[in-house]
Amino acid sequence: MTPQHRWPDGxxxxxxxLRRALDEASMRGPDDMMLRRGWSAVASPLEPPRxxxxxxxxxxxxxxxxxxxxxxFWLGPRAVELAQSNGRDKGAKxxxxxxxxxxxxxxxxxxxTLEGGVEAVLGRSSIMRIEDGAPRVEGGEVRFSVPHRxxxxxxxxxxxxxxxxxxxxxxxxxxxGAPNGPPNGPKAVGVDVDEGIVEVWEAATQRRLAxxxxxxxxxxxxxxAEAPAAPAAVEPAPAPSEAAPTIPTPARNLRRTGKHGARTxxxxxxxxxxxxxxxxxETPTAEAVAARAALVSGDAPRALQLYxxxxxxxxxxxxxxxxxxxxxxxxxxxxxxxxxxxxRHYRAAYPDGILRVEADVSIIETLARTGDSDEALxxxxxxLRRRPDSERRAEIARLAGDLYRARGDCRHAVxxxxxxxxxxxPRDVVEAAAFHRADCLVRLGDAGGADAARAYLRAYPxxxxxxxxxxxxxxxxxxxxP
Amino acid sequence: MNTPGLMRAAPAGASLTADIEMVSRxxxxxxxxxxxxxxxYAPVVxxxxxxxxxxxxxxxxxxxxxxxxxxxxxxxxxxxxRLSTWIYRIAARHAGRxxxxxxxxxxxxTLLVREPPPPPAxxxxxxxxxxxxxxxxxxxxxxxxxxxxxxxxIEGVPIEEVAKIAGCPENTAxxxxxxxxxxLTAMAKRRVR
Numbered sequence: 001m002t003p004q005h006r007w008p009d010g011x012x013x014x015x016x017x018l019r020r021a022l023d024e025a026s027m028r029g030p031d032d033m034m035l036r037r038g039w040s041a042v043a044s045p046l047e048p049p050r051x052x053x054x055x056x057x058x059x060x061x062x063x064x065x066x067x068x069x070x071x072x073f074w075l076g077p078r079a080v081e082l083a084q085s086n087g088r089d090k091g092a093k094x095x096x097x098x099x100x101x102x103x104x105x106x107x108x109x110x111x112x113t114l115e116g117g118v119e120a121v122l123g124r125s126s127i128m129r130i131e132d133g134a135p136r137v138e139g140g141e142v143r144f145s146v147p148h149r150x151x152x153x154x155x156x157x158x159x160x161x162x163x164x165x166x167x168x169x170x171x172x173x174x175x176x177g178a179p180n181g182p183p184n185g186p187k188a189v190g191v192d193v194d195e196g197i198v199e200v201w202e203a204a205t206q207r208r209l210a211x212x213x214x215x216x217x218x219x220x221x222x223x224x225a226e227a228p229a230a231p232a233a234v235e236p237a238p239a240p241s242e243a244a245p246t247i248p249t250p251a252r253n254l255r256r257t258g259k260h261g262a263r264t265x266x267x268x269x270x271x272x273x274x275x276x277x278x279x280x281x282e283t284p285t286a287e288a289v290a291a292r293a294a295l296v297s298g299d300a301p302r303a304l305q306l307y308x309x310x311x312x313x314x315x316x317x318x319x320x321x322x323x324x325x326x327x328x329x330x331x332x333x334x335x336x337x338x339x340x341x342x343x344r345h346y347r348a349a350y351p352d353g354i355l356r357v358e359a360d361v362s363i364i365e366t367l368a369r370t371g372d373s374d375e376a377l378x379x380x381x382x383x384l385r386r387r388p389d390s391e392r393r394a395e396i397a398r399l400a401g402d403l404y405r406a407r408g409d410c411r412h413a414v415x416x417x418x419x420x421x422x423x424x425x426p427r428d429v430v431e432a433a434a435f436h437r438a439d440c441l442v443r444l445g446d447a448g449g450a451d452a453a454r455a456y457l458r459a460y461p462x463x464x465x466x467x468x469x470x471x472x473x474x475x476x477x478x479x480x481x482p
Numbered sequence: 483m484n485t486p487g488l489m490r491a492a493p494a495g496a497s498l499t500a501d502i503e504m505v506s507r508x509x510x511x512x513x514x515x516x517x518x519x520x521x522x523y524a525p526v527v528x529x530x531x532x533x534x535x536x537x538x539x540x541x542x543x544x545x546x547x548x549x550x551x552x553x554x555x556x557x558x559x560x561x562x563x564r565l566s567t568w569i570y571r572i573a574a575r576h577a578g579r580x581x582x583x584x585x586x587x588x589x590x591x592t593l594l595v596r597e598p599p600p601p602p603a604x605x606x607x608x609x610x611x612x613x614x615x616x617x618x619x620x621x622x623x624x625x626x627x628x629x630x631x632x633x634x635x636i637e638g639v640p641i642e643e644v645a646k647i648a649g650c651p652e653n654t655a656x657x658x659x660x661x662x663x664x665x666l667t668a669m670a671k672r673r674v675r
Contacts, residue, residue, distance in 0.1 A: 014670050035521075035525070039517070
């Protein structure tokens, strides 16, 4: 039972409106689709949520990047660096000036203990920098052993434009490229896992590129080697920007090359063909995004086509799409009959689907709106029988009551309204049911009709049926009305 | 004056022990517990963000961001307050930051682009004009008063929990609520006239 607001308690219309508004606000909530999308985003919380990248954000990133590059060129490295030089040959002049003062260079691998008990073993030519408490591997190979971490506190290592995220494992990162090379020169990054699970993320786009299990390794594209060939090979990407990811999704774009005797996953090169890109774009997620984009842009037929294709598949995306087909047909294309058929198809495919109730309600409302009251009543009755605990029960019962009343069947209408009165919300639905029940009782010549009308007036002194209800109490309903 | 809270903030059956148990299961990586926590509190967070004035086009993302923050901070939950109180605090902080960002964005776009920012798109799920008017009026309250009013009047959080979320003494929370109610009523009356 949801209590109703006692404040504001003034008798005036403004206070009553404010009370109703507060009641409505306290009943507001996301729809099922929104909750499902939300769950997809947070189910694996190491994945960052979708971020809206406005132009200010892009501008900020660009400015920051420009400052970082300028800093690298003109200011030189400022952070504490832990480095070992492999340029100890005689005559080596460009030995990194980042040698840590507290860590004398030794010729062999060096073992460091970082915050949280993380052990890092630096190779002979490795350069690692600590930034804001997190390590960044800038060159050479560093192997980490990370004690198990609590959820919410993953250990993150940065390497070039990638983030390697772990919760407890043993793994290694190798950044190819001469440590003595230009500070902003392109370098390839490799990650291999001995124990646990490691995720590789692209820092700029916050996309997960790979999820590695023991024995697997991942290699970034060798930018320097591929750069000259890329322009000739790349064809224009497909039009929707979201549908053509710059970094393709791992499932379709990692290939096995068998390095180090273990499965090695390597990113497809930037020079992949348009067909390959289109293939990547046709992943279910991309289709769903494209369908939503089509809806936003007003291209409902395209959205319908995409949803229908997506619905052919399996899993949550297909289920959502199967429901959305009906929604697009009904709301965007004005085809209620086809929409009902689509929702029924959804129900057949997903009898216990998470959108089952939504599908039921959509069918009932659409049938009622199109005047098919027999079917609507049949569906509504079935819903009320099968869903004793549904939150939508009050709405459906009120709709059934209205349909019965419209056909002059006050007895059944009273029963249906009675169900609505058993709930406490939505307030306007309950209010209407209270009045119409009283009205129906009066029409039936039931002596309780006037009492019901008085009860309505007590509960809703400023209700929108107060005039009619007052008439019912004043004897207008003493005899049965047609 | 001592209007009771609606007591809807803590879902039925939720106790501190259950909260602690749920959080520790989440910490251990129990995905079922995490799903349970999400299912229980996502509608609450969404409703709170809506009432607190996060525009409809940002709500979904904001809600997700709150849950990512919740997950990341699970290790910091000490069980000294209800889980709902703790989540409200995170959501309130997030909503406050988002509001500041929006203000700065609006200001910059006014200064630099010399065009007013486009009006927020109407949320098709908000069927009631009454609700839109309420949102508009509530958004005119100061953040502190808005927080207390939204938590107490819309979320039904008891005042002692409201005080914890707002980080103020209970009497201050009552005082803020009093002034928020008065301002809201006055604004509503002005609007009617």
